[in-house]
Every structure is written in structure tokens, then in C-alpha cells.
Amino acid sequence: MKRILAFFLILFLAAASALAEPLPLLEDYAEDLVIPYDEADPSFGTFSYSYRYPHPDEEAEGGPEINTFYTDLIEYDLGFTVPIIQEAFEGFDSSTVITYTVTCNNDDYFSVLIRREENNPDIKRVSWNGHVFSRKNGSPGMTYTLPKVLGILSADESEEWLQNRQTEKADKLIREMVWTMIEDNDAGIDYAGLTKDYLSGIFFPEENFYLDENGDPVFYLQPGDVYEEVPENADLLIFPIPLEDILDEL
Numbered sequence: 001m002k003r004i005l006a007f008f009l010i011l012f013l014a015a016a017s018a019l020a021e022p023l024p025l026l027e028d029y030a031e032d033l034v035i036p037y038d039e040a041d042p043s044f045g046t047f048s049y050s051y052r053y054p055h056p057d058e059e060a061e062g063g064p065e066i067n068t069f070y071t072d073l074i075e076y077d078l079g080f081t082v083p084i085i086q087e088a089f090e091g092f093d094s095s096t097v098i099t100y101t102v103t104c105n106n107d108d109y110f111s112v113l114i115r116r117e118e119n120n121p122d123i124k125r126v127s128w129n130g131h132v133f134s135r136k137n138g139s140p141g142m143t144y145t146l147p148k149v150l151g152i153l154s155a156d157e158s159e160e161w162l163q164n165r166q167t168e169k170a171d172k173l174i175r176e177m178v179w180t181m182i183e184d185n186d187a188g189i190d191y192a193g194l195t196k197d198y199l200s201g202i203f204f205p206e207e208n209f210y211l212d213e214n215g216d217p218v219f220y221l222q223p224g225d226v227y228e229e230v231p232e233n234a235d236l237l238i239f240p241i242p243l244e245d246i247l248d249e250l
Contacts, residue, residue, distance in 0.1 A: 022105035023135065024057040029070055033082075037090055047086050051077070051098040054112055065141020066110065066133050092121040103218070104211035108135055109144070111211035113236075127222055128236045130210030146170050146206040149217065150246060167206050173249055174205035178219055178239045189237065194226055202226075216243045 030052045038044035053070040056063035085094060097117045104111035110133045118125045132144045147167050179196050202225040209217045219241065223234035 021107070023060050023062065023066075023110045025102075026055045026057055029053040029055050029074060035086070044091050045089070045093045047089070047093075048095040049082055049085070050096070052100060053098070053114075054100060054102060056110070062110065062133060062135045062140035069131075069133075069141075069143065089120050093119075094121070095119045103130075104132075104213055104215055106135070106213075106215060109133065109149075109211050109215055110135055113210045125224060126234075127224065128220060130208070130218075130220065132209070132211055146174070146209060146217065149211070150243070150250065152250065170246075170250070171205045173246065174219060174241070175200060175203065177241055177246070177249075178203065178205075181239050191226065193228065212240060217241060217246070 031050070033047075033049040035047045036042065036044065037047065051074065053074065054066070055070070056066050058064055058067065085096065095118070099115050101113045101115070102111070103113050112131045114129045114131065116127050116129070132149065134140060134142045134144050134148075145167070147170050150170060152170065175196075179199060182191055182194065182199075185191065203219075203221055205219055208221070209219045212218050217240075219239040221237040221239075223230045223237060226237060227234065
């Protein structure tokens with residue numbers, strides 16, 4: 001009997017281990033475009049566009065859907081965004097560099113933080129964008145907004161009135177929690193000029209977040225939205241809040 005129980009325990013642990021496997025990643029989706037505006041005259045400047053995006057294994061659950069998300073994003077950028085940037089800064093050096101960091105990779109979620117740095121004649125701008133994908137049964141590869149991470153909306157929820165009500169409820173709570181963290185300001189960050197009303201116009205909790213390694217949301221503000229003059233090497237302004245703390249207040 002003990003041998004049988006031990007055998008089933010081994011199977012259970014093996015199954016649990018398999019479920020906890022991170023999403024396997026292949027070689028990045030990546031390209032480095034360097035295009036002189038006039039090959040015969042270097043003084044006309046150079047346009048460069050470099051991107052790196054994650055490339056999950058197609059065989060993994062959720063892999064195909066996440067790959068479709070990023071290949072569609074790349075196709076849109078190359079077909080629409082890149083030509084606009086080229087035309088806008090023709091005759092000047094211009095560069096865009098897109099990189100990413102995997103912030104969560106477990107059996108429930110795959111989360112990525114995208115960093116985009118643009119250097120143009122008159123401006124240097126850095127911005128971030130969080131992507132959260134589900135790895136749960138029934139919705140693998142689906143992009144998740146905050147209400148679905150919180151479980152107050154199901155993965156396939158489609159009733160617009162309910163989505164709006166639940167999203168508004170979650171947004172209001174998170175804005176209050178973030179504003180409290182700004183007022184406490186344990187990090188000593190210069191939030192001069194930032195008001196609660198202004199925060200509501202630049203911060204959208206249902207989208208402006210990524211997940212940390214524990215699956216807890218990390219909300220963020222872009223430095224360019226907070227500072228009138230962005231300090232050199234300013235980083236993303238983050239507000240980590242444990243999932244259980246949010247759920248306790250809902």
C-alpha cells in the first residue's frame with residue numbers, strides 16, 4: 001500500500017512540476033533596419049529601427065496565439081509606423097530601439113514589459129508598455145486586462161455593460177491605492193505638479209500594468225506624463241500591489 005501511495009505521490013509531483021514549467025522561448029523575433037536617406041550623401045542622415053520581441057514555442061499551450069499577437073504587431077509597425085517615422089525625419093538621423101523583459105512566466109501567465117526608445121533631432125523619448133497573456137485552460141494566449149486578472153470578469157465575458165461596470169470599479173480602487181502610494185512617497189520621487197485629477201487622465205489601471213514573477217500586478221506611470229522635464233535616464237514609475245490586497249478591497 002505504501003508503495004502504491006508513493007507511486008501516486010511521484011506522479012502528482014511530476015504533474016505539478018510540468019504545470020509549473022515556464023513557457024519555452026525560441027530565438028527572438030528581431031530585426032535591425034539601418035537605412036540611409038540617400039546612399040550617395042551620408043549628410044542626409046540615417047534611419048534605424050531595431051526591435052526584439054519574445055517568440056514562444058509554437059508547440060506550447062498559448063504559444064501560437066502569443067506569436068500571432070507579436071507578428072501582427074511587427075507587421076503593423078513595419079507597414080505603417082516605420083514609413084511615418086521615416087517621412088517625418090527625412091534628412092536627419094533618427095532611431096527607434098524596441099526591447100523587452102519577461103516579468104512573469106509561470107503556468108498561469110506570461111507577462112512582458114516592452115521598452116521603446118526613440119531618438120530624433122529634437123527629442124529623446126522612452127516609453128514602456130506591459131503585455132499580459134493567459135496560460136490558463138480555456139484561454140491560452142489571450143491578452144488579459146486587469147478585470148480578468150482579478151477574476152471579476154471571465155475570460156470570455158462579452159456583455160459590454162458588465163465589462164464597463166466592473167472595469168470602472170477596479171479602476172477607481174487602483175487609482176485610490178496608487179494615489180495613496182504617491183502621497184506616502186517612500187521612494188522620495190519628485191511628483192511636483194501631479195494631482196489626483198491629473199492622475200485620472202494619464203493612468204488607466206486596466207491596461208497600465210504588467211505582472212511580476214509572483215503573478216502580482218505592477219502598475220506604472222510613464223516619466224513623460226509625470227515630469228515637465230524628464231530627468232536624464234528616468235525610469236518607469238512603478239507601483240506594485242499584491243493581488244490579494246486588491247481583492248480584499250473589491
